[in-house]
Amino acid sequence: MNSKIRTDLALEVRESFPEDDVEIKGVILTEDHDEKNNIKVSTVVIKDEKGAKAMQRPIGTYITIEAPDIDRADESYCKPVSEEISRQLKKLAGDLKREEILVVGLGNRDVTPDALGPQVVDNLFITRHLINEYGNEFQKKNHLGNVSAISPGVMAQTGMETVEIIKGIIKETKPKLLIVIDALASRSVSRVNTTIQLTDTGISPGSGVGNNRKAIDEASLGTKVIALGVPTVVDAATIVADALTGYMKNTGFGEEDIDKFITEIREQQIDNMFVTPKNIDESIKRISFTVSEALNSCFAQAM
Amino acid sequence: MNSKIRTDLALEVRESFPEDDVEIKGVILTEDHDEKNNIKVSTVVIKDEKGAKAMQRPIGTYITIEAPDIDRADESYCKPVSEEISRQLKKLAGDLKREEILVVGLGNRDVTPDALGPQVVDNLFITRHLINEYGNEFQKKNHLGNVSAISPGVMAQTGMETVEIIKGIIKETKPKLLIVIDALASRSVSRVNTTIQLTDTGISPGSGVGNNRKAIDEASLGTKVIALGVPTVVDAATIVADALTGYMKNTGFGEEDIDKFITEIREQQIDNMFVTPKNIDESIKRISFTVSEALNSCFAQAM
Amino acid sequence: MNSKIRTDLALEVRESFPEDDVEIKGVILTEDHDEKNNIKVSTVVIKDEKGAKAMQRPIGTYITIEAPDIDRADESYCKPVSEEISRQLKKLAGDLKREEILVVGLGNRDVTPDALGPQVVDNLFITRHLINEYGNEFQKKNHLGNVSAISPGVMAQTGMETVEIIKGIIKETKPKLLIVIDALASRSVSRVNTTIQLTDTGISPGSGVGNNRKAIDEASLGTKVIALGVPTVVDAATIVADALTGYMKNTGFGEEDIDKFITEIREQQIDNMFVTPKNIDESIKRISFTVSEALNSCFAQAM
């Protein structure tokens, strides 16, 4: 893998290896396809340190749901995608009913492609305070989950590492599980706003676009963390590098030339920029609704 | 004081006593008037338990800045008000330069009169993360304060008591002082959006409009708390009761009739409603800007 | 009817007549009840000038849908309410499929109870530009309506009468029908956020809360106008007057005393204020979604 290429999707890291390198030690890839709804589910399991090193990702499971039609389809398409998210989330996290769950919407509400997390949280059915007030009987009778949530904002807004904020809240409210929602960066334009990644390894906010924030994971928090992310941008330097790499390869440049070029790109101003589609407001609205529906249905108790 | 009347302003509690009851034991009232700018500053000091009981407020200092022209004046009027807030804040909290300060914007961003806290936080100059990254030399050279901030949202959005969230964050980030910004309820329509209350006793979110949330104060948090509040609404039942009380008194009703009527009002649906001016969006924008300017100037170091 | 009481609901005007005055000349009231879903539909038809004078409303049909559970029920309840709105809208406006329709979201996006119109427009499926670009075949194949929309903002934001803006747009884009969405003022707290009024007489923006804007109706625009409104506030002076009137009647005051009192209230500052529930953000979100679903289903062509 070319370390200069930034992506938050484990699947894209896996794809960056040469095609004939089918088996990477310590990494298992399985795929599943719902052809009727055109939804593809890829599961990358990193089993050991060897795999972790090759993938530059922690040991754990990374599920990628690709629903290429979600960005152009009408609203009825949200339902099968939402159901697939629920199904995979349960696989990863177990039964979420009755569990005390804290959902954290990462990202900056005021930057459209980064507003995914806050917008998902806005649509959740929050119940922890009701159960605290009216008791377990009330919860049971109304088939409620036990859900709290927060959108803390980004470091430029708070002056605090997000992990500091979450760590403190967890100590006070003691949830059994943390679900962290974040906007990601993918390498491929076609995955933007059409892909959902679920992982049990937690998250490093902004890592995909070159902001190194402290990790939000079980090691740092002492609580199990599921991360749900959707790529909404491509790193600008990556898009340039990728476009060029393809062209340079076809026209006879060597790896060394390409590496040198990518390094140059990185040093320019575009290193602090991202690429996003012009209709990003509609996409974020649709996907955040789809994700929040998936979460709400996982949390509510069967009747 | 009639306990059925809700107000967050200590000054209005003080005013609710009969006029001839000039001296309430344990309570001192002093007044100051900047006639040029038509700004009045009233300071209520509750000195002991006797005063606290009479006032139904904790022991401490309550400064009320009344600037009746702020809601109709042009923008240049914001400056003297902002400077008066700075002056009184320093009186109450001491020098805020170099202190590590956490500002908390209470309230619901999506309900206009309750958005004061979040809007103040949006305009603050946040620096803690910069100092953590670039060090004290950088802070000194650029005359920066050390400021972090958060707008956690209200319990219906988070499922958590605000004090739980703040307590957790404080444990992790250890600020020396907490400044809590909140929209308040006043009894008098004329004080809405024209009055700023500063107190060193902390705050009970929503207490003025009948939501009893847990207190945010030094006792609950272990950190000194300054509360800055602006009345942006009047409790609907209070406005009805006040209108009626005046009329009933003039037309010969006794205290008992009035009490009975107020109790009836409280039992009706309007008990869960608030009264706010039609141009509340403009008022909140102007006042939150004024308050954030005051805070920013207090935090930045003299050059 | 007491002319000092402000309401935008024709039904409340009708109710303000003494109970034994069952038949008002020129006004017909019919009622229908969906008991399963607890939805009540009242239709007031003002047939002639006599009725118009008595009701202080233009000749036309006023349909009021009361769905008291919408504000407390879960989301599944939105569906029957949305279907009832569709049904009544078709009764009033005829088949809306293929019609060129302009939807106008009145109100101020930045004041929560006034944001209903803009929020409904935000959720509409806008198609006019697609049909202009891809043609009638495309429209037919995709079962699209022909929908354009705008949220022009209020006069304090634009400096223009809303009717000036709409009139101009209509001249250029020539829709066959105008649907105007607005937040209303009701007299009764219990109707706030639970009631939808549909009328073929158009609208006078702000008339229910005492702002007299120019009418938006077929006479002023030359195009048929359907107005859909939801009361989201009660005029503050009205709530005071109503509370008092009840009490004064029970305690032996005469009409004259009451009138005098109401006049006094009107002259005070509360005349420029409104009363709204504390959870207005959630209510507006739920109702605007319900209304936009109703409109979207009316506009789309049967398959």
Next chain:
Amino acid sequence: MNSKIRTDLALEVRESFPEDDVEIKGVILTEDHDEKNNIKVSTVVIKDEKGAKAMQRPIGTYITIEAPDIDRADESYCKPVSEEISRQLKKLAGDLKREEILVVGLGNRDVTPDALGPQVVDNLFITRHLINEYGNEFQKKNHLGNVSAISPGVMAQTGMETVEIIKGIIKETKPKLLIVIDALASRSVSRVNTTIQLTDTGISPGSGVGNNRKAIDEASLGTKVIALGVPTVVDAATIVADALTGYMKNTGFGEEDIDKFITEIREQQIDNMFVTPKNIDESIKRISFTVSEALNSCFAQAM
């Protein structure tokens, strides 16, 4: 000029000619530099059809204010930039006091880099309705301009061409001058959020990023149009093409290869994407404030 490169800045078109081509027939370039504030003003005048053809821009004056420090400086820097905008605007439009002016904020409020226009309009001091209500004496006494404004939204939100909306409004309200505010696309990353372009030729919304909307100019509207634009994005295909072009030139590729490559890039998905800085929310807030201050000071009458 390479027609495949997209930019909204006339200055960048001028720069795209070879350096030795100092004199383009029919185009005059003059430059001015405020060294104290590091503000550069370049004026491109297209005098005749020959110049218009070479520049692919209509005949007229294009003033570009470059203030590279605005994006990193503290707030005090906004003032000289705001004053420079005022000065150049007066040069282009003449005295704006007492004129009836309609300001149009183009762009999509929900996509951060496109929200410049609506945010400028949000900060304007709107007066037309006050003058209509209180008369010319009131205007004179209070030194008011005569300002109306609207942010109509983009075609995906309204289903209407923006020029249709504006044309209609102009017919009804008859302003003497139209000022159109829009977010632009530049070719150079360094000009994003640091540059203001003023022109008396009007605007083609979205033309810089490849959306061809109908022109908003004196020819289409019958009213003089000043356009004020700030580049907030770079077209994604342009950034790739520019990065590559530089590299290819240095490594011996010919024009033909480069053209072929750029065409390929255009055909890919990135053609519908834009590039913008990660802190775009802060930049838009600061620049829209700066622009609105400039406009407000131009409109208000000298005292």
